[in-house]
Amino acid sequence: MSQTGQETWTIKRILDWTRGYLGRKGDEHPRLSAEWLLSDVTGLSRVQVYMNFDKPLTPAELDAMHHAVERRGRGEPLQYVTGEMPFRHIVLHCERGVLIPRPETEVLVDAALEGVDAAPLAFPAILGDAPEPVGGEASASDVGDASFQVGDASSRGVEPAEGDAARGQGAGPAEPPVLVGPGCRVLEIGTGTGCVALSIASERPGTRVVATDxxxxxxxxxxxxxxxxxxxxxxxxxxxxxxxxxxQRLMGTFSVLVSNPPYIPSAVVPTLPQEVIGYEPGLALDGGEDGLDVFRRILGLAPRALAPGGMLCCELFEDNVGAAAVLVRAQGGWASAEVREDLTHRPRVLVAVREG
Structure with a gap:
């Protein structure tokens, strides 16, 4: 793939060549991959790609396309090659080492939004730890707007609750405290790229989300x-x-606890496509013998985290989500527990509501 002699690599020519090359390399969707790579390299939308078939690639674009096609040909996920992915109404940066969002996770967001919509319009602020305002004393309204801080609780003398730190893993360094006002609160466990937390916050303005990983x-x-x-x-x-x-002052005030935890049974992980197990982090995939190791810990946390009537939403494996629902019912304190299907009609999302 080079711009030599009389050869001119137009968008159409490179699109056709890339589709054929990736098809021979085993890409299940070679045209889509070719369109996506071309769009990323040229800065054109996929529609604009088809409106500019005769446009030649610059030497820099051709070189970038060459390297991108090589990476994709070796099986590297498109999202890692281009560094981004659309998810619902937002576009996310992606990078190797962090799980790539899946289309079925959009169903998880739908369920969480139901919990947000069913929550009280506003929870009161939790006062304390508000920073002094720049330029003067804090007024009553200032304190009311600075409701609570999200950060390393232990740095303020608040110890993590027993059982939250497992296998020697405690709270790590946190970003500078983030102030959020009163409103519906959502806790996401295992945020990854942030696709779930950021979709909820962008689609329901006024919602406050704490995301952990x-x-x-x-x-x-x-x-x-x-x-x-x-x-x-x-x-x-x-x-x-x-x-x-x-x-810890936030525990018991969340309207929704949402998570897409590691849920693939350990024996199934080696059977996943090489594009997954060869590039995506095992920490985000392997859920233990039955795939529910992390879910059990989330279920143990849920009664302390959720407000009365709050909702637990978890994306799980099609073969173990039913067993997860049984665990919820056996725990007690839940008004309902149901399993919902994903976009391909496979059982995928557990939705449970606390007694209110």
């Missing part, structure tokens, strides 16, 4: 996505195991 890389990426979308006022991202890094 055990991976420092995921926390940093979720923060970058949050800041790029202008949602720093609504979403706090902290590093820690489950809710160990969340201000």
């Amino acid at each position: 055990l991976s420092p890389q995921a926390v940093a990426l979720a923060m970058r996505n949050r800041d790029a979308l202008g949602l720093a006022h609504a979403v706090g991202v902290v590093e820690g195991d489950l809710a160990s890094a969340v201000d």
Whole structure:
């Protein structure tokens, strides 16, 4: 793939060549991949790609396309090659080492939004720890707007609740405290790119989301996505195991606890496509012998985290989500527990509502 002699690599020519090359390499959707890579390299939308078939690529674009096609040909996920992915109504930065959002996770967001919509219009602020305003004394209205801080609770003398730190994993470094006002509160466990937390905050203005992750890389990426979308006022991202890094005064005030935890049974992980197990983090995939190791811990946390009538939403494996519903009912204290299908009509999302 080079611009030599009389050969001119137009958009149409490179599109056709890339589709054929990736098809021979085993890409299940070679045209889509070719369109996506071309769009990323040229800065054109996929519609504009088809409106500019005769446009030649510049030497820099051709070189970038060459490297991108090589990476895709080796099986690297498109999202890692281009560095971004659309999800619902937002576009997210993606990078190797952080789980790529899946279309079925959009169903998880739909369920969480139901919980937000069913919640009281506004929870009162939790006062305390508000920073002094710049230029003067704090007024009553200032304190009311600065309702609570999301950060490393232990740094303020609040110990994580027993059981939140497992396998020696406690609260890690947190970003500077994020102030959020009174309103419906959502807790997300295992945020990854931030796709769920950021979708909820962007689609339901006024909702306040605390998102956690055990991976420092995921926390940093979720923060970058949050800041790029202008949602720093609504979403706090902290590093820690489950809710160990969340201000303990917030426990019991969340209307929704949502999570897409590791849920693939250990024996199934090696059978996943090479594009998945060869590039995506095992920490975000392997859920233990039955795939429910992390879910059980989230279920143990849920009664302390949720307000009365609050909703638990978890995306799980099609073969274990039914067993998860049985665990919820056996725990007690839940008004309902149901399993919902994903876009391909496979059982995928557990939705449970606390007694109110």
